[in-house]
Amino acid sequence: MQFNRKQKSDSELLEIYKHLLFPRLVEEKMLILLRQGRIGKWFSGIGQEAIAVGSTLAMQNDEYILPMHRNLGVFTTRDIPLKKLMAQWQGKLTGFTKGRDRSFHFGTQEYKIIGMISHLGPQMALADGIALADLIAEKPKATLVFTGEGATSEGDFHEAINVAAVWNLPVIFLIENNGYGLSTPVNEQYKCKHLVDRAIGYGIQGVQLDGNNILEVYDKLNELAEDIRQNPRPVLVECLTFRMRGHEEASGTKYVPQHLFDEWAQKDPVKNFEDYLLDENILTEQLITEIRNTFKKQIDSEVEAAFAEPEPQANANQELADMYYPYQANTVNPSTPSSEKRYLDAITDGLRVAMQRHSNLILMGQDIAEYGGAFKITDGFVAEFGKARVRNTPICESAIVGAGLGLSINGYKSVVEMQFADFVSVGFNQIVNNLAKTHYRWDEKADVVVRMPTGAGTGAGPFHSQSNEAWFTKTPGLKIVYPAFPYDAKGLLLAAIEDPNPVIYFEHKYLYRSLTGSVPEDFYTLEIGKANVLQRGEQLSIITYGLGVHWALDYLKSNPEISATLIDLVSLQPWDKEAVKAAVKATGKVLVLHEDTLTNGFGAEISAWISENCFEYLDAPVMRCASLDTAIPMNKALEDIFLAKAKLPDLVTKLLAY
Template identity: 60%
Template sequence: MTATTAPLVFSGYDVSEETLLRLYEELLRPRLIEEKMLRQLRGGVISKWFSGIGQEAISVGCTLALEPEEYLFTMHRNLGVFTSRRVPLERLFAQWQGKAAGYTKGRDRSFHFGTPDHHIVGMISHLGPQLALAAGVALWHKLRGEPRVSLAFTGDGGTSEGDFHEALNLAAVWKLPVLFVIENNGYGLSTPVSEQYACDSLADRGVGYGMRSLSIDGNNILEVYSTVRQLAEEMRDNPEPVLLECRTFRVRGHEEASGVKYVPPELIEAWTARDPVTNFADYLRQQGLLDNAHQETLEAGIQQEIETALAAAAEFSPVTAHTATEVDDLFAPAATPVPHPGATVERRFVDAISEGLREAMRAYPELVLMGQDIADYGGVFKITEGFVEEFGRERVRNTPLCESGVIGAALGYAIPGGKAMVEMQFGDFVSCGFNQIVNNLAKLHYRWGQAADVVVRLPVGGGVGAGPFHSQTMESWFTAVSGLKIVYPSTPEDAKSLLLAALADPNPVLYFEHKALYRSLTGPVTEGFTPGELGRAWTVREGHDLSIITYGAGVHWATDTVRELGVDAEIIDLRSLAPLDYDAIRATVRKTSRVLVLHEASLTGGFGGELAAWIGEHCFEDLDAPVRRLGSLDTPVPFAAALEANYLPKGRLADAIRSLLAY
């Protein structure tokens, strides 16, 4: 970034004297807190600090330009957002000190948290994913007819991430009132902007998304405040996204340990001369609004606030680990919905899923469906066919091809109180949204108590000749991630009832549905609103000689094979992989003493390994034979029918049963 000697010009803005003084006070507060925190860092009271010195005008100007009920999505250097929203300093200090009174109870650090009371949602370290969350919040406001905007900060480095592009495109297509603010401070850690992008200005990128974009002086508090205030007023009346580049500079390291040796000294000197706090104070003196006595009074008052809050934070108890509390805080409490069952009818698997979605849409007016081609087309499997006619386009939303952006928007929509379902066109495509699931959805409630009311539907599985990119079943990608609930039904009744249970639950649920069962399997389904229970296995068939523990299509493979062999096998359908019904597993092991764990995914790394390990650890005395696992080959899923049949474990199941019985 080229050094500039252009002076900051504060004249020509229509801002009252009262607002001018408030802006200065709000600029001064984070500056004085930072200076204190840098001393605390050196003293070992806090462990890390990301300095925003020299960038306060962006945080403060944006925050004060919005209404208090409008959401802000923050980054490392947005202390001014928290102080301008009057987040209690003692809790901020406790957060940075890793104490239980902090917003994450010691589970995360610095600004990696949110506070719903102040309409602030903090970052995760991956930087880009929060932008889509701002789009989701904006969708919530738009659908409710509330004239509000949301504002998300990102840095120049973050604009290189795919999540930046997905969020902007989604917001533009859906005409959402999101203000995307880029704090262009010259460096992504040590990488200069010349190595981050080739356009003249980051604001130029807005043109490609069909959105308005501006580039302003981020060190000029009046330019930031006036610009954002005007934009917000316009966006409330005419919902649309806007991209705003704020040119500034990071005069300290990315974080304090990084230093600034890679920065030319003349750049730091030039931008220090454009300091937003001292320059604005000089302007107020020129206008006769500030003198030394007033400034000293302000500084003394803020410093007293800081010392009082630090003394309060010092009294807070240090973190004490309680395993039960840590586990209990993983998920938001889930109420048991009251069912309203009707008659029993025959339904195909695919129709049961569709019926469950319809019942949920009727039961939860705040529920929105998102996915590729799910509106008029009804989705590639026609599960949402006819939904637009009953529920409208606002609630049944076609999305661009941007899995990460859509999952992020669904999470954002849930934050103010919504429910969202995202359909992966094929489960395989969830890899493009992996980060949002494992780092945002899964960790949100544990970190700062925010429920993530999102269901992701995943059409999965082989047997339909769809090849390596449309046939995978990837449950083991997610069973290792704490904070997700995972459902895998095998019958039409469960397909409906467990989907309703997933949609009723305020926590993130991954709902796996086997494509080969869609139109090949028919069974009894209870009409009406009939949510089931997550985490409860079902005994498909009683038996005494061995137990087959499985789920999904494996239930049907096991049933058919046991019938053909005429063996006295017990078949357990897990139905939910998280939470897992350990009592049912223990009971069947005690009953038969022989266990075959069957799943469709490749054997190595499959969920069967976890099941076998648990049985070996907890049920060893009940076993008369080693736990046997059977899965697909350790290859990608092949396309040709003969190759796919060889890949899947069904053809090897009979031999596996005979071998286990003969042990």
């Protein structure tokens, strides 16, 4: 292995050596603890330290790095105290996640490190969002994100790099190619000769490095970072290395041919650099011993101190509270006159007011810029707010939701538009595993609103008509709103944007141009979690939301002899249990109505809650009126019998007969 010191002084080379050696010694300690049974799991980066250390030294301390399992050197080079890291690995209260997550699955704003989740690709999109925030703010910064050769097979890899390329984001995408994804060798992972060659397909620069040569990694990453700070664009870097231990220690390495271990042992990054410094008379055997002994004493001391740290004390109320970023909403009443607006225009108005109110608010979605979106909700926004803030995206829902989280991490707010709610399935992982869990895991907000044009009634068929709110209502950490009127549409959208927690905002396509209502012109918000009591009666209660509200109103108008209480939930997570309980007590009979399919629809949760908490007030079983348990058909006649509306008269009659 050839080293080129360039202009580095002896003291600089010695410091690099210390940064390289320290994580190796920490790892050796972890393996001892593992054999002693004092820790239960370890993902080893032995043999790969030069990549983590060299690249981290190349980045400025206030630039974000998004590492993976084997990048201990990122954390130690950023000078995170080992005691704190050890507390994290042991699930201690003083760890970064308070015992809620393992390994490096955490972030820290103090050290500008954003850890991964177990799904190996999503962190790349977060890097896009972080870099986008810097780009819009005109900060000359770079972002570094790691991935492995196995994760390059995931769609998240393609989406994140493609977005970065199209938007010229200053991101270094670093592939640690260590030969194996768990036990699967590279020849079963991809067909191309070199992963770096994929850069050509994205129209970006690609660089391949000897990942075991600390100076090569440091110098090239430093050069690239300096360049993209001034000339923003992404770069793909492939670092060739080898995994000298198992995927994690329990998996072993029997599937790896011995000759590979022999070959790569000769390329050990620590030993080779150490020998080089000995040859350069920068190190001596005595100095090596002194440095190692000092480090080992430090490691032993901090490890034992972490073991002595307190275990978390389980508190259900605290666990529930920590699913959400602390936020006390102050409902703002309108102060200007109202005018008649369509449901669609109320959403447009809400977005416009929010964009005027928050200069750090970014809108992202397919065709939302000059075209104005599939439903023209953002028509004219580019002229008013500019393309930096109203961004057409490639067709890549996962990357754009992830970029929204990255924007939030770096001080921005975002509203992401799904062209149709059905398409959110492609970005599902980012919502339920990243947005929803971020605060619970490491106390960071996820200030993202996902707009979801939803619902049937237009003959749009199985992939443009689904009601999929139940996919999200069961996911802790998300807030879900579903306005049925223009007034609520604007007020709830503004409330969602003000809220630093992730909010899924359902808006019914059928109502866009068919429903008008009185909407104030200025800024106002509604309380998320507060239902509307639209009318009061004595015979039964109908609890519903979305288009179901209008089905119920039409039915009751046509049947004035029925005395019913009608509840529009408006919010589905959290939902207004007190309003529901009051309705049950007032009438004794309850019908839960929604457009979604019957089985496991959100109505099942409401029904179960009423049965558990309001049983003594019931005079009949709680009934559910929902759509058929089929996909949604396109043909109008078939769609009509699919929808819950068709069943409403019979179910009301049945309920009243009790």
